[in-house]
Amino acid sequence: MATFIKIASYTVGSGGTTSFTFSNIPQTYTDLCLKISDRGNRSGVFYSNTSIKINNDGSLIYDWRWLRDYAGTVAGLSSSNDYDLSWYSSGTTGTASTFGNTEIYFPNYTSSNYKAITYDSVVEQNSTDCFILLGSYLYRSTNAITSLVVTGSANNYTIQENSTYTLYGISKS
Amino acid sequence: MAKTYTPIATTTVSGTSTTTVTFSSIPSTYTDLILVSNCGSSTASDLNFELNSNQGDAYSWTAIGSNGSAAYSARYSSQTYSGRLNYLGYQSTNNYSMVNIAHFMNYANTTTYKTILSRSNNASLGTDAIVNLYRSTSAITQIKLLLASNWYFLSGSTFTLYGIKAA
Numbered sequence: 001m002a003t004f005i006k007i008a009s010y011t012v013g014s015g016g017t018t019s020f021t022f023s024n025i026p027q028t029y030t031d032l033c034l035k036i037s038d039r040g041n042r043s044g045v046f047y048s049n050t051s052i053k054i055n056n057d058g059s060l061i062y063d064w065r066w067l068r069d070y071a072g073t074v075a076g077l078s079s080s081n082d083y084d085l086s087w088y089s090s091g092t093t094g095t096a097s098t099f100g101n102t103e104i105y106f107p108n109y110t111s112s113n114y115k116a117i118t119y120d121s122v123v124e125q126n127s128t129d130c131f132i133l134l135g136s137y138l139y140r141s142t143n144a145i146t147s148l149v150v151t152g153s154a155n156n157y158t159i160q161e162n163s164t165y166t167l168y169g170i171s172k173s
Numbered sequence: 174m175a176k177t178y179t180p181i182a183t184t185t186v187s188g189t190s191t192t193t194v195t196f197s198s199i200p201s202t203y204t205d206l207i208l209v210s211n212c213g214s215s216t217a218s219d220l221n222f223e224l225n226s227n228q229g230d231a232y233s234w235t236a237i238g239s240n241g242s243a244a245y246s247a248r249y250s251s252q253t254y255s256g257r258l259n260y261l262g263y264q265s266t267n268n269y270s271m272v273n274i275a276h277f278m279n280y281a282n283t284t285t286y287k288t289i290l291s292r293s294n295n296a297s298l299g300t301d302a303i304v305n306l307y308r309s310t311s312a313i314t315q316i317k318l319l320l321a322s323n324w325y326f327l328s329g330s331t332f333t334l335y336g337i338k339a340a
Contacts, residue, residue: 003177003179003335004177004178063296065240065241065294065295065300066239075243076239105209105272107211111329118272118274134239134300135294136300170178172183173180
């Protein structure tokens, strides 16, 4: 069976959006991979925030640990009992026409185990400010992943025009 | 169009006696290999790998990562027995919470040493990136995954090997 198949793609149109959903995700693949190029409208900073609520679940069952390089300063961060999976996108004071890039991998998304998730994310631009994130998440739910609700974080930042999100299915057979 | 991410083999562990997972007779017809592991172990352990049954000092690796409160780096040369896919015991008893994606670059060539890029994650322990060098010019035909001290993989752990073609 062919694999790394595009399930759906979303390109943000004129005026932007604060939210959209990948719904009715087929349960026929082994893993999912979401590839992202995005920019938000958080004011006054070079970055914005975007997040996903799996199955539109905003309960406090997301745990994470990050390795983050912020403008040359490396740190470890973590949280337990968070309410979504989040990353940085490019923001309003960032270099024009630059977009953050993120790849999120969801193995065994249909299983009845908790869902371990990995992602790599960058905001790179022509200044000293930048982000690199290596992220590790655990979504503590035994439900299969059937939808991904993408939002401009809890602050409802507007995801800017020409941001793109493509969801792929990967099959082991 | 070239096929990509073609499944080569997959294993799902059952029971409580699986201490190693081996992919043998790996075809040399791809350009790169991707190994996706979603697993846990009976006791917190790193996920190690042995290539072509080579237990000599052919492995070296460098890691950067975070335990969630501090960043770290590590560097080891001339390691015997195995290379390393994660650093701080990320594979734990915490219900398949370990995800590792490893890229075996240009694995079939018989001219150069082999580089393996690895990303590991456990949301209760940390996240890291590791580069391994396997100092052998032989094509990689076998990948054996193993834990420390013969601990076993939890039932339900999954391992899938994919091939990627450049053309």
